[in-house]
Amino acid sequence: MKWVYIEDLPKHENQRVEIRGWVYNKRSSGKIRFLIIRDGTGYVQGMIYSNKKDSPLFEKFDKLNQESSLHIRGEVKKDKRAPGGYEISVSDIDIIQIAESYPITPKEHGTSFLMKNRHLWLRSSKQNAVLQIRTEVIKAIRDFFDNRGFRLMDTPILTPSACEGTTTLFETEYFDQSAYLSQSGQLYNEATAMAFGKVYCFGPTFRAEKSKTRRHLIEFWMVEPEIAFAQLDDIKKLSEDLVLYIIERVLENKKTELEILERDTKPLEGVKKPFPKLTYEEVLEKMKEKGRKLDFGDDFGAPEETLISKIFKQPVCITHFPAKIKAFYMQPDDKRPDLVLGLDVLASEGYGEIIGGGQRIHDLKLLKERIKEHNLPEKDYAWYLDLRKYGSVPHSGFGLGIERTVAWICNIKHIRETIPFPRLLYRIYP
RNA sequence: UCCUCGGUAGCUCAAUAGGCAGAGCGGGUGGCUGUUAACCACUAGGUUGGGGGUUCGAGUCCCUCCCGAGGAGCCA
Known part of the structure; x- marks a missing residue:
């Protein structure tokens, strides 16, 4: 049979x-x-x-x-x-x-218990639906870039030093020296972009931050496109197209799963181009209107992100941030040297940042200055600086967090349910 | 790291003011011709997170440690 x-x-x-x-x-x-x-x-x-x-x-x-x-x-x-x-x-x-008495009964359970039994919890219908949507999101992302001629360039997970020097890194032994788990493939991708034109990497990244919120995982997956000759406007459009494509694909192929999750699909169906586009300073104005006063140079915290993404029904693109609050490699704005050409995309419905990126510095002298200002050891960046010596061109890229995107699409509160085995602060079992 | 909350049966929780530790689900047994987290009856199941203290008496009050949850900062 x-x-x-x-x-x-x-x-x-x-x-x-x-x-x-x-x-x-x-x-x-x-x-x-x-x-x-x-x-x-x-x-x-x-x-x-x-x-x-x-x-x-x-x-x-x-x-x-x-x-x-x-x-x-x-x-x-x-x-x-x-x-x-x-x-x-x-x-x-x-x-x-015949199974032994199964711990997860058809009644309610607490998060702690379910996380302890994550290896079994995966069998339940909602978890199954979330992770099936995750596989569709990943497939959609790969198709999106592959169809547009991007080359997949996997970047190393074991790295000799900090990529951005900002967040805490996991240190591990590398024979007789130290190595660090990658927190971004971006710097390496700038090298591959100069070799292949347009590239993307897709892999796990590690942040040893002691973050304990619904939006944070210690180990998470990120897709990072990088394009030689692209400027801020180019990746603004690209990020918009990517987000739209992911949503369309899930709506098309994962109807049953969205139903199981009782996800109201109207807000997703309503996501259309163009996304509202604001500068950092325009967001400060909006915040002021809503009674949240921020000074120039203040970064947006979770409450601000939530507020912004609730004002607009669409995902929101934010650009032109104060240089102070962004990474050392961010290209300054010609007209406003105190601003950099960074790009963040905030998901709608209060989900906050899913994309971060921008235009990179391509001028050797400026990049060296920024490395010095940020107290980074220049010799660790020798290869990175080389990219600015041999046919340097403007280039841009961004990273999209898979789990945050899946959480938004599934309307799941905490991103720990969007990956089979989440690594969390205070939880590495199972 | 900081702030807040919590830890009682396998699970989710209850236990007035410090006075015999309970219910639902799950397990077991029996019943029921279409059920929708089925239902009904019976039944077993406990060192109240660990240690110390106050008290005639502590799940409950105090100290301490451990574990977890929610949030902040940082970020995708």
């Missing part, structure tokens, strides 16, 4: 099939019994009916408990009463294993 995945059941209406999976839940009522089976691709109800109380199928059914593994065979039937619209009229059950 044909082994079929639950997501493909509609193609097999009125056929006899085999499903291989796990018991999600069961109910019984005398001569009729129901079994909810999951196989990773979906959930389906199995129905067993018998006049005989001692039916061998009933005996097997009674032995089953939550998460027991099994094969079932039976006919696929359309039935409005069944969750998902289809059910299987079960004619045969092969039990693979």
Whole structure:
């Protein structure tokens, strides 16, 4: 008999099939019994009916408990009463294993308990939906860049020194010297962009910051495009197109998952070009209107980000930040040398920053000055400075945080649920 | 690192003012012809996070340590 995945059941209406999976839940009522089976691709109800109380199928059914593994065979039937619209009229059950008493019951649990059991929590329907949307987001991102001729250039995870010198790094042994886990692929990508024109890297990044908020992970995934000859306006457009494309793809291909999450898709469907574009100083004005006074040079904190993204229904592009609050490699504005051509994109619905980037300094002398001002050891940046010696060109890029993007699309409060095994402050198990 | 809150059955929580530690879910047993986190009955299940103190008596009050959650700073 044909082994079929639950997501493909509609193609097999009125056929006899085999499903291989796990018991999600069961109910019984005398001569009729129901079994909810999951196989990773979906959930389906199995129905067993018998006049005989001692039916061998009933005996097997009674032995089953939550998460027991099994094969079932039976006919696929359309039935409005069944969750998902289809059910299987079960004619045969092969039990693979009777599970031990499963800790995650169909009732409510606390976050701490669920995180401790993350390896099992992944089996539940909402977690399944979030992570299936994550895979679609990642696929969409890769297609977006691949289709536009970007070259995938993976950057190293073990690095000899700080990339940006701002955030704390994880230190590890590298034979007889120290190495640090990458916190960004950007600097290396500036090198590959000079070799390949337009590139992107996609990988994990590590921040040893003791951040403990719903928007932070210690280990997270980021996609970082970098384009030679591109200026701020070019990546503004690119970031807009990228965000739109990701949303379109999820809306198109992950309807069921969005339904499981009870995600209201209207705000996502409403995301359209052009996104509102503001400068840092214009945002300060908006803040003042809303009664939040900030001085020039103050960075936006979580409350400001939340406020901005609530004022606009669209994601918001913010540019032209004070040089002081941005990284050393940011290109200054010709007209306003105290400002840099940085770019942040804040997701709507209060989700805050998902993209950070900007135009990089391409002038050797200026870059050297900035390295000095930031008290960074110039010799560590020798190769980086080389890029400004041999045919230096203006170039720009940005990073998009995968987990924050998924959290926004799924309308999940905390980003820890958007990665299979989140690394958090005070939690590295399982 | 700082601020706030919490730790009681496998899980989620309750326990008036310091006075016999309880419920629902899950487990077990039995019942029910279409259930939707099914339902009904019965049943087992506890060193109240660790240590110390106050008290005739501590889940409850005090000290301390451990663990976790929410948030801040920083950032994607």
